[in-house]
Amino acid sequence: MGIVLLCLILGLAVAIERIIYLNMASTNTSKLKQQVEDALSSGGVEAAKEVCRNTKGPVASIYYQGLDRAGESIESAEKAVIAYGGVQMGQLEKNVSWLSLFIAIAPMLGFMGTVIGMIQAFQKISAVGNLSASLIAGDIQVALLTTVFGLITAIILQIFYNYIIAKIDGIVNDMEDSSISLIDMLVDHKK
Numbered sequence: 001m002g003i004v005l006l007c008l009i010l011g012l013a014v015a016i017e018r019i020i021y022l023n024m025a026s027t028n029t030s031k032l033k034q035q036v037e038d039a040l041s042s043g044g045v046e047a048a049k050e051v052c053r054n055t056k057g058p059v060a061s062i063y064y065q066g067l068d069r070a071g072e073s074i075e076s077a078e079k080a081v082i083a084y085g086g087v088q089m090g091q092l093e094k095n096v097s098w099l100s101l102f103i104a105i106a107p108m109l110g111f112m113g114t115v116i117g118m119i120q121a122f123q124k125i126s127a128v129g130n131l132s133a134s135l136i137a138g139d140i141q142v143a144l145l146t147t148v149f150g151l152i153t154a155i156i157l158q159i160f161y162n163y164i165i166a167k168i169d170g171i172v173n174d175m176e177d178s179s180i181s182l183i184d185m186l187v188d189h190k191k
Contacts, residue, residue, distance in 0.1 A: 001146050004109045008153040011102035014095050015160035022167045025092065027057035029174045033181050036063055040189050045070050058088035058171065059178045066182045070189075077186055081179045088175060092168045099164070103157045110150015117143020 032055055039047040045067050052064035065084040069077040121139035125131055 001113060001149055004106055004113070004146065004150050004153055007102045007106045007109065008156065011099055011106075011153070011157040012160070014099045014102075015157065015164065018095060018099070018164050019160070019167070021094075022092065022164065022171065025057045025171060026167075027055060027059055027174075029059050029178050032057075032060060032063070033178060033185075036067075036182070037185055040185055045189075058085075058092065059175055061088060062175055062179060063182050066179070066186065070186050074183065074186055078183050081182060085175055085179060089172055092171055096161070096164060096168070099157060099161050103154050103161060106153035106157070107147075107150040110147040110153075113146025113150070114143040117146065 032051070035051045035055075036048045039051045043050075049064055049067045052060045052067065062081055062084050066077045066081040069080040117139050121136040121143070124135055124139065128135060
């Protein structure tokens, strides 16, 4: 049960870290888009880059990369946005695979504890020579408790995992939508 508890603790640590990171990475993309558009109109690319430097989150970083290449060509800016979007997506998904690992192994460790407990119960039966419920009840109870604890751990971590994946999907959708908007702004700005 100690290993299952360790899975729960490590899984919760990863989940909390990711939730904090993802909440900090979330920005009001429509507000950022409007600020960048206004800065492009009034002060040009450098003013828009300054807005992005002063804004947190992956969308602002993607905007900055696109604006940084805006002087070269629209295609160059688009390539930079796509490439940096992949980098930002990697940052969003960082350590999530560990969470899915803990979800997968916690029930297995619980089942292993059950099997070990049952083996101990049968060893006691064979050593004593007769079947007494009170003799093996404690071992069977511990065996079943490890399964329950493994399943509870997996359920708790699965809830956090689904929340994190949904949050990542929302941010990625914002990144993709904002990338299209940035390229449209740059095309309009070049005219």
